[in-house]
Amino acid sequence: MNIDYQLLSPQQRRSEPLAKDTDLGFGLLRTDHIFLMDYQNGEWINARIVPYQNLQLAPGAMALHYGQSIFEGAKAFLHQDNEIYTFRLDKNCERLNQSAEILSMPSLDVDMQLQAINALLDVERLWMPTATGASMYIRPFMFATDDSLSVKPSNSYTFAVMLSPSGAYYAKGMSKSLKLLITQQYHRAVSGGTGAAKAAGNYAASLRAQQHASSVGADQVLYLDASNQYLEEVGAMNHFHITRSGELVIPEFTDTILKSITSQSILSLTNELKSLLDLTPVQKKISIKQFLADVQSGEITEAGGFGTAAVTASVGHYILDNGEHYTVGNGEIGEKTQKLCQYYSELQQGKQAAPNNWLVRVERIN
Numbered sequence: 001m002n003i004d005y006q007l008l009s010p011q012q013r014r015s016e017p018l019a020k021d022t023d024l025g026f027g028l029l030r031t032d033h034i035f036l037m038d039y040q041n042g043e044w045i046n047a048r049i050v051p052y053q054n055l056q057l058a059p060g061a062m063a064l065h066y067g068q069s070i071f072e073g074a075k076a077f078l079h080q081d082n083e084i085y086t087f088r089l090d091k092n093c094e095r096l097n098q099s100a101e102i103l104s105m106p107s108l109d110v111d112m113q114l115q116a117i118n119a120l121l122d123v124e125r126l127w128m129p130t131a132t133g134a135s136m137y138i139r140p141f142m143f144a145t146d147d148s149l150s151v152k153p154s155n156s157y158t159f160a161v162m163l164s165p166s167g168a169y170y171a172k173g174m175s176k177s178l179k180l181l182i183t184q185q186y187h188r189a190v191s192g193g194t195g196a197a198k199a200a201g202n203y204a205a206s207l208r209a210q211q212h213a214s215s216v217g218a219d220q221v222l223y224l225d226a227s228n229q230y231l232e233e234v235g236a237m238n239h240f241h242i243t244r245s246g247e248l249v250i251p252e253f254t255d256t257i258l259k260s261i262t263s264q265s266i267l268s269l270t271n272e273l274k275s276l277l278d279l280t281p282v283q284k285k286i287s288i289k290q291f292l293a294d295v296q297s298g299e300i301t302e303a304g305g306f307g308t309a310a311v312t313a314s315v316g317h318y319i320l321d322n323g324e325h326y327t328v329g330n331g332e333i334g335e336k337t338q339k340l341c342q343y344y345s346e347l348q349q350g351k352q353a354a355p356n357n358w359l360v361r362v363e364r365i366n
C-alpha cells in the first residue's frame with residue numbers, strides 16, 4: 001500500500017518531545033496528523049496522512065443517518081530503548097473486521113491497517129508521551145459515506161486513524177473502587193444483534209442507562225442478558241471476579257459481549273498468573289443470582305473490569321434496581337486486582353516478558 005504524505009511544515013508541527021510532566025489526561029489531545037483512506041467501487045484507495053482537520057462529509061452520509069460506524073481502541077508505549085511498541089495491535093485490526101462484518105461494512109486487510117497505524121505513529125514520534133504509564137491511544141475507525149437516504153449498506157466508506165497522547169490512567173495508583181448498577185431496565189445487546197461489534201450505535205444506546213446509573217449514585221452499569229439471568233459486561237469493559245479459591249472468572253463470550261483483548265490476553269497468561277498471583281483465569285456463564293449470593297457470602301473476594309483504557313478497574317459495590325446493596329470484600333480496591341493491573345501494565349511497558357509478537361516495534365520510515 002502506497003501512502004501519500006501531506007505533512008505540515010516543520011514550523012507548523014511539534015518540534016520537540018512532549019515534556020515528562022505534561023498533564024495529558026485521557027483521550028483529550030490530538031496529534032498533528034490523521035490517516036485517511038477511502039473505499040470506492042470495491043477497493044480501498046487514496047491512503048494518505050494529512051494534517052488533523054475537519055472531514056468533508058455529505059449531509060446525507062449514511063453513517064449519520066443509519067449508523068454504519070465502527071471503531072477500535074489500542075495503545076502504543078515508549079520503551080526504555082526509546083522505541084515505540086504497539087501492544088497486540090493485530091488483534092484490534094482483526095476485531096475491526098469482525099465489527100465490519102456485523103455492520104455489513106467492507107473488511108480492510110489487517111496488514112494494511114497495521115501499515116497505516118505504524119506509519120502514523122512514526123510520523124507523530126514527538127507526540128509520544130514519555131512519562132511512566134503514559135501511552136499513545138490509537139483510535140482507528142470506519143464509517144459509511146454514501147449520500148443516500150435508502151436503508152442499505154453504503155457503497156463508500158472512510159477508514160481513519162487518529163492518535164491521542166494519554167497520561168497514565170491511574171496516575172497516582174488506583175484511587176477508588178467502582179460502584180456498578182445491576183439493572184433489569186436497560187440492556188446493551190440481544191442475541192442476534194450488534195453487541196459483539198465495537199459499533200458507535202452500541203455506545204449511543206448505552207448513554208441513557210449510564211445517566212440512570214449516575215442518578216442513583218452508581219459509576220457504571222453492569223449489564224445482564226435480555227432474560228435478566230446472566231451477567232454480561234460493563235459497557236466499555238468486560239467484567240471479572242475473583243473467588244476465594246483463586247479463580248479469575250470472566251463471563252463466557254457470546255454474541256452479546258464484546259471480546260475484550262485485555263480479557264483474551266489475561267485468559268492466555270495462565271502460567272504467569274498462576275505463578276505470580278496464584279490466579280487461574282477461566283470463562284463461565286455466570287448466573288446473576290449465584291453471583292450476588294457469592295458476593296454476599298464472601299466466596300467472591302474481588303471484582304473488576306478489563307479494557308484497554310484502564311487495563312483493570314476495581315469494583316467494590318453493586319446496587320440493584322430496588323436499592324439493595326452488595327459489597328465485595330471490604331469494598332476497597334482488590335489486592336490481586338491491583339497487582340494484576342500492575343503486572344499487565346509492566347508487560348505493555350516492556351518491563352515484564354511478554355509472549356511473542358504481543359509487542360511490535362514501530363519502524364522508523366521517515
Ligand SMILES: *Cc1c(COP(=O)(O)O)cnc(C)c1O
Binds near residue numbers: 198258
Ligand atoms: C472496547 C470494549 C471493551 C474492552 O475491550 P479491550 O479490547 O480490552 O479494550 C469491552 N466492552 C466493550 C463494549 C467495548 O467496546
